Amino acid sequence: MSVSKQRADKELPAADISVDEFIGFFSQKNISLEVGVALTGAHSLGIGHCQNFEKQLQPVIDPTLSPSLTVMLQMICSSPSLSDETFMTNDATTFLFDNCYFIDILNGREHLKIDSEISRDQRTLPYVVAFAKNQKWFFNSFLSGFMKLSSHKVLVGEEGEIRRECRFVNSY
Incomplete structure (x- = not known):
């Protein structure tokens, strides 16, 4: 079994995609626009x-x-x-998972192209505003998306494994 960064990267949207590509990407995974925007909140970490x-x-x-x-x-x-x-990042809460990412991008402190675009596009802006105002809603939407992504195209049998330690392929 081999681990492929390229294969893993294909399952997440690129940092420089447009909102149209963003919507299409998550739509193909049966993930709503609200949940897709919530998943960008992962940019608040690291x-x-x-x-x-x-x-x-x-x-x-x-x-x-x-x-x-x-x-x-x-x-x-x-x-x-x-x-x-x-x-x-310039997020004051870099190591804390919270809704400050959404507050930051509304205030022009976005880093990635997609961050900038979702804070300006009329289709995604309502969710950015809502998540900036309501951390609980953001958390619930993010959790929904995380669960959907973690069960999307799960590799089984010879193609995949459940790792004992997430950073390493199991050795037998």
Whole structure:
């Protein structure tokens, strides 16, 4: 059995997709728009990789990026050799799973292209606003999506396994 990052990456939307692609992606998995937007709330945790921002910085700077984020990205991600460098998000609660991600993107502090787009598109904006105002609704919608994603295309038999430790393939 082999583990494939490329195969795993195909099961999650790319950071630079449009809202139309975002809607289509989750629709193919039978996940509603509300739940798809909730799943982007996972961006509230952790760090970002410079390679996810290259299209927003080159050849021209994306005008939707906040000036402070633009300066930070240019400092950290300016060299092509640094495309795998990481940086901390500007979310004050980087290590806490909460609805601050939605509050941030409504205030222009988005990092990924899709974050920016869902905060401006009339189809997704109502959910962004609702989740920014109501953390419990966000949590419930996120849980629903997480459960759907975790049961989507589960590999069984020779194709998959339940790992004893999630970071490692089981050794027999």
